[in-house]
Amino acid sequence: MDDIREALMLGRQSDGKPVRRPLSPHLQVYRPQITSVLSIMHRFSGMALAAGTLLLVAWLVAAASSPAAFARVQGFIASPIGWLLLFGWTAALYFHLLNGIRHLAWDLGCGFEKPEYHRSGWMVVIATAVLTVLTWIVGLAIW
Amino acid sequence: MTESALGQSGTHSRRVMRSSLALARGLGAAHSGVTHWWVQRLTAVALVPLSLWFIVAMLHLLGAGQPEVARWLQHPINAVLLLCLILASFQHMQLGLQVIIEDYVHNKLTQLATLLVMKAITLLLALSAIIAALKLAFSQ
Numbered sequence: 001m002d003d004i005r006e007a008l009m010l011g012r013q014s015d016g017k018p019v020r021r022p023l024s025p026h027l028q029v030y031r032p033q034i035t036s037v038l039s040i041m042h043r044f045s046g047m048a049l050a051a052g053t054l055l056l057v058a059w060l061v062a063a064a065s066s067p068a069a070f071a072r073v074q075g076f077i078a079s080p081i082g083w084l085l086l087f088g089w090t091a092a093l094y095f096h097l098l099n100g101i102r103h104l105a106w107d108l109g110c111g112f113e114k115p116e117y118h119r120s121g122w123m124v125v126i127a128t129a130v131l132t133v134l135t136w137i138v139g140l141a142i143w
Numbered sequence: 144m145t146e147s148a149l150g151q152s153g154t155h156s157r158r159v160m161r162s163s164l165a166l167a168r169g170l171g172a173a174h175s176g177v178t179h180w181w182v183q184r185l186t187a188v189a190l191v192p193l194s195l196w197f198i199v200a201m202l203h204l205l206g207a208g209q210p211e212v213a214r215w216l217q218h219p220i221n222a223v224l225l226l227c228l229i230l231a232s233f234q235h236m237q238l239g240l241q242v243i244i245e246d247y248v249h250n251k252l253t254q255l256a257t258l259l260v261m262k263a264i265t266l267l268l269a270l271s272a273i274i275a276a277l278k279l280a281f282s283q
């Protein structure tokens with residue numbers, strides 16, 4: 001036993017045979033809910049934003065190096081893969097930002113009632129979609 | 144000393160000399176947990192306006208060439224806000240990734256190695272972004 005939490009996973013079958021019980025909540029049989037889905041999405045979007053910093057650093061370093069290096073990075077960003085990454089980054093940023101505000105409200109002790117956190121969760125989903133699409137409409141209009 | 148005396152003092156010292164505190168050390172947050180939590184919230188709050196400003200700035204710079212980006216960063220307000228964004232997001236990211244690594248990498252040695260690599264990469268990325276931003280900001 002190298003993890004102390006395994007002590008909680010010991011169980012016995014009806015014939016007395018010891019078994020290793022699954023970690024709770026057992027995700028394979030746990031019905032996805034807005035609360036749990038947004039919770040893991042916060043983690044995924046945080047990781048996506050972490051990956052996105054690579055693009056930001058490449059963009060800045062290229063701009064500081066030479067106009068030719070900058071043109072190469074701009075070319076990558078304007079390619080189909082670049083667009084896809086940029087779209088994903090926009091959505092991840094809006095989601096993480098909005099759901100992050102939800103987290104900060106909880107830290108202040110607000111929004112803990114069941115109808116409240118269900119409503120705020122769906123508001124985050126809708127606002128993420130609206131802001132992402134709006135940003136891209138504005139962006140494509142300027143481009 | 145005889146062998147049995149050695150063995151005895153061995154068990155003896157393990158049972159008596161190791162306090163409960165020594166056994167608990169290293170398992171918890173060791174007093175750095177509150178700072179970690181607090182800095183993650185402070186950077187999160189700072190990142191709300193900074194990220195929104197950054198999105199607007201990027202829309203403004205869409206399709207711009209290198210000279211336009213340099214000119215944009217030569218404006219002190221843009222340079223200061225971009226540096227704030229860089230500092231806040233890399234600090235916030237580093238704290239967040241630390242929690243994720245601590246959650247999923249259980250082996251103590253692998254966990255330490257993963258954390259150190261992650262922190263080193265974060266530092267290199269942050270310094271690259273800062274130096275690049277400063278160079279552009281001070282360019283003619």
Ligand code: HEM
Pocket residue numbers: 042043044045046047049050053093096097098100101103104183184187188190191194232233235236238239240242243
């Ligand atoms: C835009 C404003 C942002 C806000 C309001 C925000 C808010 C938060 C909050 C409140 C948490 C803690 C969640 C928890 O307790 O589980 C968090 C976690 C995290 N954030 Fe952010 N964040 C923002 C931007 C960013 C950025 C730009 C990055 C990456 C560069 C990032 C990466 C992460 C990561 C990796 C975590 C850890 C997720 C986890 O533990 O599951 N965040 N964020």
